[in-house]
Amino acid sequence: MFGTTLSLALRSIARHKLRSFLTTLGIIIGVAAVVTMVTLGKATTAAVQKSISSLGTNILQVRPGQGFGRGGGGPRPPDFKPQDAIAIRDQIAGVTAVAAQAGTTATAIYEGANWSTTLNGTTNAYFQVQPWPLTEGRYFTPAEEAAGKSVCIIGNTVNTNLYRGGSPLGTRMRIGGISCDVIGRLSARGQAGFGGDQDDVVIMPLKAVQRRFTGSTDLKLMLVGVDQAYATSAVQASIEDLLRERRNITGGKDDDFNIFDTAQISATLTQSTTLLTGIVTAVAGISLVVGGIGIMNIMLVSVTERTREIGIRLAIGAVAGEVLLQFLVEAIALSMLGGVIGLVVAQVAVLSLTGVMKVDYLFDPQINMIAFAISAVIGVVFGYFPARRAAALNPIDALRHE
Amino acid sequence: MASNSASPAVSEAAAVAPIISLRDVTKRYGDGATAFLALKGIDLDIAQGDFVAVMGASGSGKSTTMNILGCLDVPTGGTFAFKGVHVETLDRDQRALLRRKYLGFVFQGFNLLARTTALENVELPLLYRGDAKGARRAAAMAALDKVGLANWWDHTPAELSGGQQQRVAIARAIVTSPAVLLADEPTGNLDSERSVEIMELLAGLNRDSGITVIMVTHEPDMAAFARTIVHFKDGLVERIDTQHHQGEVAL
Structure with a gap:
């Protein structure tokens, strides 16, 4: 039954290319944003660590003058x-x-x-x-x-x-x-x-x-x-x-002099870039959730729009579970499709941005897999409600729907 | 029940046990003060291999009866036996499986899936039966061939005329070799020439494949193709006519 449902869902997606693309747009942007932010954040952190470690580890820098923020008047030390x-x-x-x-x-x-x-x-x-x-x-x-x-x-x-x-x-x-x-x-x-x-x-x-x-x-x-x-x-x-x-x-x-520990600077900078990455990723994560709501929205509209189709399917002998599964699989397939496109977009964005920012491009399989998994989960979560609605339709009413 | 075209075997089987048997079937919509009794106690037997036309004014209960016969709805009271199975005791999914196995539907508005080729539309019921792709394709092509549209298999509904769309719908209904074909005003959206073609197709299927056809119609010309005509009035069966010269009016 699952193979049938999957092929039904894929056909339906292929038949409505523009609608499918618009549906996935939110997920594409969400996944791309999350992956880009995390990858760039990690690349920046790595670059900071690398450049600081290139100053050497276990090094103290001793300079005349007071530390940061203690400047001002008086004779130069x-x-x-x-x-x-x-x-x-x-x-x-x-x-x-x-x-x-x-x-x-x-x-x-x-x-x-x-x-x-x-x-x-x-x-x-x-x-x-x-x-x-x-x-x-x-x-x-x-x-x-x-x-x-x-x-x-x-x-x-x-x-x-x-x-x-x-x-x-x-x-x-x-x-x-x-x-x-x-x-x-x-x-x-x-x-x-x-x-x-x-x-x-x-x-x-x-x-x-x-x-x-x-x-x-x-x-x-x-x-x-x-x-x-x-x-x-x-x-x-x-x-x-x-x-x-x-x-x-x-x-x-x-x-009237200051001593810097490079390891300490490294730790502080790493901490702040990690924190920044976290904040930006959280913001990007919100767009992923918004993308999921977008999927739910379009799927709900789609259920209404396709009421008659659902009626036909029920009349020719589809059981409620099959209709539910079809719409659910459709939502999951759409969001996973969005996830894949989002990952591709993210790689392109990261490649060009690392060039601009002059940091090394690092492919991080973990965040890519996580973002993809989240997109699939979003499909399940936000696709379930519209799918249940479709499956609960009365075939007589659905067939009469204009 | 004797007819000039039905095979004796079908008639005999029908005489033994009707494929459809309604006993004192009632259907009430709503509750309390707003309740409306659509069916007030229907008794109806339909023999296997019969060609039945259901007639009556709107509100006479014929659509409600069709919904019950199509296992899309259940009676409020009374019994509905389909091939001896009491449909009123089945749940939603069990009725869906019954439809999948034994019933074919043809609607007034064709109800084909848009942007879907004729072949894919006809394949749809087989998809739910879980047939393999090759078998699906072959059966769907055979059904399209039966309705004379084998050369149009790759056309979408938008590229087909009304009569052709209804033929595709009939192909979809018969592709599973159902025992009963339910047609709800199948010619309602077609001109008279196209209507006659569709009726001849249905009559041919009934005659050659032994499919029991139950059809709702307003037009006496179309009802003339049937062997049995059931007249509904005010939620009751008013009378049942048996014709011995099917299709005489049209021929």
Whole structure:
């Protein structure tokens, strides 16, 4: 009996293509919205996590100045001194390395091409704290670091713009008015979570940048690597105590520097993107329910419109259960059809939106299956009432219906 | 009961046990003050293989009787035996199964499914019987052939004339080889030429396949095709005529 009912339902759908399409539209939009939102939400979360983990795990970022939202008047807090970095490295247990950094923005020029980029002065400790493999070339030698030689390692974006993707090794490029030997090219890392391009960078020995660009030995940023065996929060507290002491901050005065735990930032951001995804999905879910009501609506209209047809079917010997099943199967088939189309629409939407948002496309089988299952359930729930109504019709009245 | 065309075997069987037997059948619509007694006690036997015309003014109870004979409705009182089965004791679904197996319906308004080919319309009852696709197709084509529309199988009702639509409806009614064909004013929507064609078709089916035909009609010309004419008046059977020269008026 089910095979018969299914073929009856499919015939009826095929016979009323426009009506069937309009009926499923709500489900199509609902399923597409839910799947798109969840997939994009997950893609965004993954992108945030990836870009933060590309900053490295177990890293503390130490910057002068107060944390977010504590800006305002007063003199600018002083930058760190090289001795601060050495003190942190030598005096605090659990610190694997400290990468001191100073930087500026500068224009890089090579054979007529020029590109405005970030010039970052640091030491090899930088590559140790947050591993960043080279595509080709080498890191700095101790001699280059000690002497502050004019050598540079360039990021992928800089390489693309100045060398059109070709090998930069052995060339001399100009940056901010000085020339430097290119000794290495960094592998591509992609977008940072906040929209910045991590690959748009030129890295030189710290001393070279200090001497030729910043003009002092001050440090703008220290990246502190923490041993896996130590609790990051404990190391963070030790660094805070040490720096307060070194910067003569006493009593109840606030810190004039701040220490970020990247893992903590990652957790916070993941939490907020997950929350946002949840909210948007809930809104999309409402449209799915509205789509179900749409199906019920059209099916009810359809039952009224097809009263005579139902009468014919009953007269030629259809039992009530068969009529009920036919309309129910029709509703389920319609909503599942809407579900499938919705999934296709969602994939197209996700593919184009991930392109615009510059996040990776991730196919999530779970949400696709869930959304499809929900569309089927909606068919059952919202199709039952009209179907029962159709089955309860009196054949005599139904046949007389105009 | 003797006729110039019915086979003796059918007549004999009919004499033994009528296929339809109504005894003191009443039908009341509504309750209390608004109650309306449509049938006031009908006694009627219909023999297997008979061709019965049911006549009467509107409100005489003929439609109510047809609904009861078609197992679409049940009597309020009295008994209705169909092939010995007491229909008044059956529930909705049991009556549906009875219709599926033994009854064919032809309506005044044709009642074909729109946007559905003639073949699919005729296949419909077989679908509910659960026949396999090949058997369904073959039986439906055979039925269409019987009504002379084998070449029109892929046309939808909108592409067929009224007479052709009624032929498709007849094909749908006979595709299951029913024992009884119930026709409710089958020529009511057709011109006289088309009407005669339909009546000849019904008479031929009755004669050649032995299907019992029960037909409601207003037109004496059409009733002339029947062997038995049952006249209804005010919820009662007024009289029953037996004709020995079927179709004489039309021929």
